[in-house]
Amino acid sequence: MSTLLRKAYSAASFEQQGYQLISLLAQHLKKSTDHSAMNWIAPEKQMEFWKNDFSSGLLSDPVTLFKEIADRSINVRNPKYMGHQVACPLPLTILSSAFISCLNQSLPIYEMGMVGTALEKIVTDHIKTKFGFGNQSSGIITSGGSLGNLTAILAAKAQFKEKDHPDLVILVSREAHYSIERAAKIAGLPASGLIQLPVNEKFQLQTELLTEVYRDLTLKGKKVLCIVGCACSTSLGVYDDLEAIGSWAREHNIWFHVDGAHGGAAIFSPDYKDLLKGAEQADSIILDFHKLLMAPSLSTALIYRDGKNAKKTFAQEADYLFDNHDKNDWCESGKSTFECTKPMHILNTYMILRTYGDEIYRENIDTLYNLARKFYFMIENDDKFEAALEPMSNIVCFRYKNGNNLNVINHTISKEILLDGSYYIVNTTINGEFWLRVSIQNPFTNESHFKGLLGKIKEIGGKLQEII
Numbered sequence: 001m002s003t004l005l006r007k008a009y010s011a012a013s014f015e016q017q018g019y020q021l022i023s024l025l026a027q028h029l030k031k032s033t034d035h036s037a038m039n040w041i042a043p044e045k046q047m048e049f050w051k052n053d054f055s056s057g058l059l060s061d062p063v064t065l066f067k068e069i070a071d072r073s074i075n076v077r078n079p080k081y082m083g084h085q086v087a088c089p090l091p092l093t094i095l096s097s098a099f100i101s102c103l104n105q106s107l108p109i110y111e112m113g114m115v116g117t118a119l120e121k122i123v124t125d126h127i128k129t130k131f132g133f134g135n136q137s138s139g140i141i142t143s144g145g146s147l148g149n150l151t152a153i154l155a156a157k158a159q160f161k162e163k164d165h166p167d168l169v170i171l172v173s174r175e176a177h178y179s180i181e182r183a184a185k186i187a188g189l190p191a192s193g194l195i196q197l198p199v200n201e202k203f204q205l206q207t208e209l210l211t212e213v214y215r216d217l218t219l220k221g222k223k224v225l226c227i228v229g230c231a232c233s234t235s236l237g238v239y240d241d242l243e244a245i246g247s248w249a250r251e252h253n254i255w256f257h258v259d260g261a262h263g264g265a266a267i268f269s270p271d272y273k274d275l276l277k278g279a280e281q282a283d284s285i286i287l288d289f290h291k292l293l294m295a296p297s298l299s300t301a302l303i304y305r306d307g308k309n310a311k312k313t314f315a316q317e318a319d320y321l322f323d324n325h326d327k328n329d330w331c332e333s334g335k336s337t338f339e340c341t342k343p344m345h346i347l348n349t350y351m352i353l354r355t356y357g358d359e360i361y362r363e364n365i366d367t368l369y370n371l372a373r374k375f376y377f378m379i380e381n382d383d384k385f386e387a388a389l390e391p392m393s394n395i396v397c398f399r400y401k402n403g404n405n406l407n408v409i410n411h412t413i414s415k416e417i418l419l420d421g422s423y424y425i426v427n428t429t430i431n432g433e434f435w436l437r438v439s440i441q442n443p444f445t446n447e448s449h450f451k452g453l454l455g456k457i458k459e460i461g462g463k464l465q466e467i468i
């Protein structure tokens with residue numbers, strides 16, 4: 001064997017670099033509160049740096065590069081990070097992630113991921129019980145919510161005969177995540193196959209329109225493939241009235257899918273789980289562990305009310321992978337997922353549940369949702385700001401309201417905040433207008449961070465008022 005291969009696989013240097021890396025990561029965790037949420041680097045400058053790095057010869061100490069990467073990346077652990085819906089992963093999961101890579105199991109084939117396959121079953125069973133699904137239900141894990149939504153929509157489509165396919169439509173609120181539209185396209189629906197329904201003043205799907213819309217569609221010979229409920233929507237964090245959608249879907253024998261990628265996590269909070277009332281009527285529901293449940297990217301639970309539906313989409317012969325005796329179905333998870341190689345990411349969630357139990361989820365949800373309410377009231381009590389609506393989750397949309405051209409002012413504020421880097425927030429468009437948006441992801445974010453953010457916005461807004 002070559003010296004290079006021996007050196008690269010050396011357990012001794014792994015151990016030495018491992019200690020160095022753990023110490024570096026511990027520093028990163030400790031310092032995450034001190035620094036700015038991000039050090040903005042323009043794309044061209046970032047690219048130039050990495051081009052130079054790539055051509056600068058081989059590394060003698062790989063750990064130095066990890067530090068460089070951390071310094072050049074957004075810090076999702078900083079309490080002033082309030083941007084996209086990415087978890088601040090628990091330190092325990094940094095360790096389990098390394099462990100997952102070391103074992104490199106591949107789940108869809110049982111013997112390639114024996115433990116992971118069992119853990120997926122246990123965790124999805126736990127989630128289905130939380131939602132109140134019965135014995136017939138079962139779940140799988142997909143790599144992300146987008147893939148979870150697609151898998152559920154394909155399962156809904158598998159209920160129809162091929163001759164019906166050209167006439168299928170999906171009903172959804174216009175606030176739904178874009179992965180639903182993509183899933184509709186991938187499922188072979190034409191653009192007119194996605195019916196984006198209007199929302200009420202609380203930005204929830206207008207359920208009172210359903211019967212009329214359905215009647216019109218039926219007259220045109222269309223068939224509803226499924227109706228999707230948002231729990232919650234991405235942009236505004238609003239939960240649809242799942243109870244009303246669910247009963248309507250049951251009455252019309254229509255597949256009801258709940259996109260709980262973000263807000264399905266509220267099921268762990270006695271204070272907030274009522275937002276999900278009606279989800280128990282769903283035919284399928286997804287829930288991301290890597291958004292509000294403190295796991296690193298990427299794993300999503302997809303639960304089917306009737307577990308038999310899980311297999312219909314991908315039913316095919318794959319003799320070299322699956323033994324076609326259906327006796328122990330759960331151990332052939334590859335029959336229910338699009339993925340072939342799938343990492344054992346479920347271990348991150350299993351470790352959280354085994355170490356801290358459901359209680360840590362409850363605390364996280366309560367903390368984040370309560371913080372959003374606190375931020376909302378601070379906005380409401382400041383005459384320089386307005387909120388788009390009272391938050392239902394950890395997402396708050398608001399804007400600086402002093403000045404004549406609010407779209408331009410808020411757009412410029414958003415850019416300035418990004419360049420400044422102390423805080424990281426994002427933005428959205430509501431009814432054609434530009435709004436600032438926070439998603440509070442870190443339970444260590446507090447009132448002083450909110451004050452600091454609002455102060456910074458006022459400072460920028462004040463200057464802009466004079467020139468815009």
Ligand SMILES: Cc1ncc(COP(=O)(O)O)c(C=O)c1O
Pocket residue numbers: 085143144145146147149177179231232233234259260261262288300
């Ligand atoms: C409501 C909703 N559904 C689906 C997704 C997609 O999930 P993922 O990023 O895990 O693919 C998101 C992502 O933000 C979301 O907010």
